[in-house]
Amino acid sequence: MQNMGGERVTEAVADAVAALRTTVDRDDWGEVLAGRVEWTCLQVAEHIASDLISYAGQLAGRAQKAYVPFNLFLEEGTDAEGALQVIETTGVLFAATxxxxxxxxxxxxxxxFRSANREGFAAMGVAEVLLHTHDIMEGLGRTYEPPAHLPEYVLTRIFPEVQPGPDAWHTLLWATGRGELPGRAPRTEWRWSNNLVLPTERLTLQGVTPASAADLAAGGDGGFEWVEDGPFDGTREAAGMTIKAYEAGVHRPEFGLFTLVRREDGRAIGGMGFHGAPxxxxxxxxxYDLAESARGHGYATEALRALSDWALARDDVRGLCATIEPDNAPSQRVIARAGFARASVEDEQAYGEMETGLRLYVRPA
Incomplete structure (x- = not known):
């Protein structure tokens, strides 16, 4: 899965500016409100450019606790064409970053979750460009529709909870309170969702987006640099489960699949996660599973402890469980070291594991 973040930002800016440039002969950009936004078209153009350079600043400055304290403003007297030049310039800087x-x-x-990687920032930047171009064009009495792969790029990375609709653009408009979709109530509140990352001493557990899951399920790398014998089959199967949940509209990203990435070399060594929401x-x-070359080093235990502790600290989780084959001694040792205990016969019967032959392990809150 090649990182296309910079390329997608470049495409989005070029497409948006081309559309907006058809309206620069109008001298009322500073007076007409942009769609449903309470800013003028010129103010929205300034906002687009400000977001692009701000996102570039966050990544370039490696900001960890807050926004880098700077902003961009158009000089007084800037017209529509000048605003578009600033959007083009900030788009180039952001893509390069x-x-x-x-x-x-x-x-x-x-x-x-207080952070984003380069792909998350790229998706946010593309969203800002596409959506606010729509706002400006709507305010000026025009319509705008970008190439379908651009809103799809956004949806599959920072709107993981939104069920795909009949087409990506109108789904994104609905998801951000700008349109309607048949069978869905209007959305009045929304925020995009970057992936959750849980750190441990030697690993990071990185939430897998629908875009990454689709690539993993199809045999790709999901955007991760894997150890030579990874990913293992179970990770690809879990990615397929993630996509099915996403397409059904029941995916909750914090209860999905995580890739385990070693801190020492940035390589992915396995997958771990939940089979669904509580x-x-x-x-x-x-x-969970690990590539064979990563086994025997305590990585699975370390990751499972962190994931379990995070889940059980939530108000909506009152217990965790896992099912393991009777002859899988290594996995049984991992689950025990992570604080799970063999369930009672009654619990196994209630859970249906007596029929499957699997052993049930539980960890209460």
Whole structure:
């Protein structure tokens, strides 16, 4: 899965500017409100450029706790054509920053887990360009529709909870309160969602986006640099489960698949995650696998402890469980070291594992 963040930003800016340039003969950009936004078209153009350079600053400065304290403003008297030149310029700077930023770098962004990687920032930048171009064009009485792969890029990276609709552009408009979709209630509140990352001493557990899951399920690398014998079959199967949940509209990214990445070399060594959101009793099942070359070093235990502790600290999780084959002694040792215990016969019967022959392990809150 090649990182296309910089290229997608370049495409989005070029397409948006081409559309907006058809309206620069109008001298009312500073007076007409942009669609449903309470800013003029010129103010929205300034906002687009400000976001692009701000995102570049976050990545380039490796900001960790807050936004880098600077902003961009158009000089007084700037007209529509001048504003478009600034958008083009900031787009080039942002795309170049994304291309030069290493994959493992994360920088501060508040929604929802306090950080984003280069792909997350790219998707946010593309979203800002596409959506606010729509706002400006709507305010000027025009329509705008970008190439379908651009809103799809956004949806599959920072809107993981949004079920795909009949087409990506109108789904993105609906997801951001700008349009309607048949059978779905209007959305009045929204925020995009960058992936969750959980750190341990030697690893990071990196939440897998729908875009990454689709690539993994199809035999790709999901955007990660894997050890030579990874990913293992279970990770690809879990990625397929993630895509099915996403397409069904029941995917909750914090209860999905995580890739385990070694800190020492940035290589992915396995997958771990949940089989879905907690049920009505507050219980959810965990699963995991490692590439064979990464086994025997305590990585699975370290990761499972961190994931379990994170989940059980939540109000909506009251217990975790795992099912393991009777002859899988290594996995049984991992689950025991992570604080799980063999379930009672009654629990195994209630969970249906007596029929499958699997052993049930549980860890209560």
């Amino acid at each position: 994304i291309r030069s930023t290493p994959r493992e770098v994360r920088a501060f962004h508040p929604y929802p 049920d009505e009793d507050g219980r959810t099942e965990v699963g």
